[in-house]
Amino acid sequence: VVDQQYLFEARQMQALSLAVHIPLVCFGIAFPVLVLFAEWRYLRTGDPLYRTLARRWSKIMLALFAVGVVTGTILSFELGLLWPVWIQDFGNVFGLGFTLEGFSFFVEAIFIGIYVYGWDRLRPRTHFLSGLPIALAGITGSLFVISVNAWMNHPTGFRLSGGRAVDAHPWSALFANPFFWSEYVHMYFAAYIVCGFLMAGAYAWAILRGRRGRYERTALGISLSAAAVAAPLQVVVGDWAARDVAQAQPVKLAALEGLATTTRGAAEHLLGWYNGHAVVYGIDIPRLLSLLAFHNPNATVRGLSIVPLADQPPVNVVRFAFQAMVGIGTLLALLGLVYLFLRLRRGRLPTARWFCWAVVLAGPLSVVALISGWITTEVGRQPWIVYEVMRVDAAVTGARFIPFGYGALWLVYIGLGGAVFWLLRRFSRVPLEDDDAG
């Protein structure tokens, strides 16, 4: 058995790498669609503003993709470096998902090169078409990766023999998994929320600083529209995902809600603290949990005590992450509805100071919600790496390099974060005229 200290650091290292990579994935999914939308508007209207917009965005897209490529590579290294036993025993079931993701990644990398270097060199329509595979690969790439995560949370499609998987049926394990689709759609909407609000935040900031040109306003309109549409709908998708968790992972649901014992007509607790037996100092709403999880105010919700303490996730971490996600998500949904109301019913782009400040804040908050969501599902899965089949401490590497690696990764990622911040600031200061040529 491996030193638990190493296990802790291995988990932190994995969590750090995921937290760095996942926001970039959001840009991989949503950004190409917004860039192509701007270019499509240019092709339809001939308005050079949209071309300038698409061009400038495509440069940011390429830079963020480059960073995403390397942080994603780190993740694929780490899956083997940190959890070799997991791959050894179960790679035959889930590995296919990553192989297929590799092809999506290929397509994305190939066409992003053609698209970004092809401005002025390909005919406009050809150029637009060369961007479509990027958007498609953004969809399929995240689909394949999340199929693996869904399998870890709801493992099927194999038989266990001597602790390892035999008789694997990878296709059905990954894609006929009922747990998969809600998780995927939830992430897909999250990508638009994060990408949209972060971009909108940058333009709202520009407007607050007095740069209220047509360029900033158009960019704000497109990016904010994407986020504002996705945020309210995410509430519905999230409800779907939560009910899938309630069915497949009762212990995770109990941890989300801090429910110690199996209860009929369970109450929902907002805020508060789980003291090992119950949520204290929280606001109780009677029967709401049963209603939300099973659509029946009298439904029985299973509690944490259905499994031994050693098989329970750390309740407060999971619960706080979940409440942060839901709380921020609700605020973002409201902001989205306000925007859509003003935009569609009143026919204008709101740029009042309070609204711009709200949008500026919404960007980082959406990232917090995104990471909280992943903490909810991944820490809520503990102590299992393959849910109720293999424990995380059985999967970890025996190599004693982890503290060193963890430290090195922090340093590298701090440098990377600084570089990306500098880069984006720099992009924002390139005069518009520089992109009008050609």
Place this chain on the structure above:
Amino acid sequence: MTMLADVPMVFILVGIAAYTVLSGADFGAGLWTLVPGGGSGLQASVAATRDHTRHAIGPVWEANHVWLIFVLTVAWTCYPGAFGSIVSTLAIPLLIAAIGIIFRGTAYALRSQFARDEEHGVRLVEYLFALSSVLTPFALATVIGAIATGRVPVGNARGDLVTSWLNPVSVLAGVLAVAFSGYLAAVYLAADAQRLTERALVHDFRIRALASGVVAGALALAGLLVIRVSARPLWDGLTSGLGLVLVIVSALAGVVTMVLVFAGRFGPARASAALAVAAVIAGWAAAQSPFVLPGLTVAEAAAGRSTLIATIIGVAVGAVVLVPSLAVLYSLVLRGRLDTVEIAGAGSGGVPRAVGRRSPRISLAAGFAVVTLVAGVALLVFAEPAWANGLGAVALIACAVTVFTLASRPAAELAGRLSRRPRGSGRGGEPSLRLRGDWCAENGVDSGFWVTFVHHSPPNPPGSPDPPS
């Protein structure tokens, strides 16, 4: 079964070879930015050399990099036990390679943002780039050296964490990989310079290709001696049967490349240089066959039948997408269509006509959005079966797309359609998509809004200078 078990290994070897000859050259380009010349018989300026390498690898490096991901994923799917043993014992060089890869991506993202004259920033990024170009090929090749010399036993981190990859053969493999990278890069960059008719650059990279070719060849010969002394089984594999054939192929291709480079025929030299390097990979595989790790054959290491078949199908389907895509990319690159020198006739020549087309019926779209919203919520929240939930998700996505296209169009179009207080430009008739006309109307700025919510002056019209912040 044996045949089936071998197929993914062929994929892996093809992937390693592709990664070496494609991404290896990208790493080598970084190496040449470290020694960009500007003296000692070289003709092109430092800045021109840097720009050339950057432009040459810009459109392709990400695609080339993905071969590594391909190799990793096929390996852990089809040979999970061997993969787990390799990565746990060789954790340190893999971590070094990973950090080198981060440096490289960061450097590439940053570099495009520095102007030529910002010496300080440019130099910092160049060093980062060059450092990654040494670290990554070196570290990855030590991994191959460790596997080839049988220093990775089966099991979780069972081998020595240090001497498994810091030993004469591994270090030599690392140095050789760096030399090969520089050599490939010099040949490719000479070919690219020839296409761009940059005489000085052609001259420089020709010299570099010849010099690094001699170095790489000498290192390869020295390597054979080291292998003979310290890794006898590998030596035996390389000097008999298929291994020997491939070593000879590699040597011949290397010599042919030198002749072609000397003669200035860089196009064919590109191919023969790649062959020389790829043959080394194939020779290593042949020498080690049928063992992956000591005592573990390919057939024993392979995952179950259904996993192998699924992967083979997955790769075959992926190849149908990948091969044409790569063909498009490389043909555009090799024909110079993605070069920074502008090609006449493309680009501005084909700007579409700015005709005010009829916009789609906005109220119809709004109705569709409401219907899909109601259907989506109903199917997701109140329906039980999985297919109904899936349909609900599709309906919600349709709703999202519709509302997005409505909300993101210029406000002027919406005015008079969904708005309670219709405004001038949009009222009556189909609104035009053209973004001309009254600035306030087209941006949907409502002066009443400003008076109500913001107690300062209305926005500047376009063209006026930005107010001081």
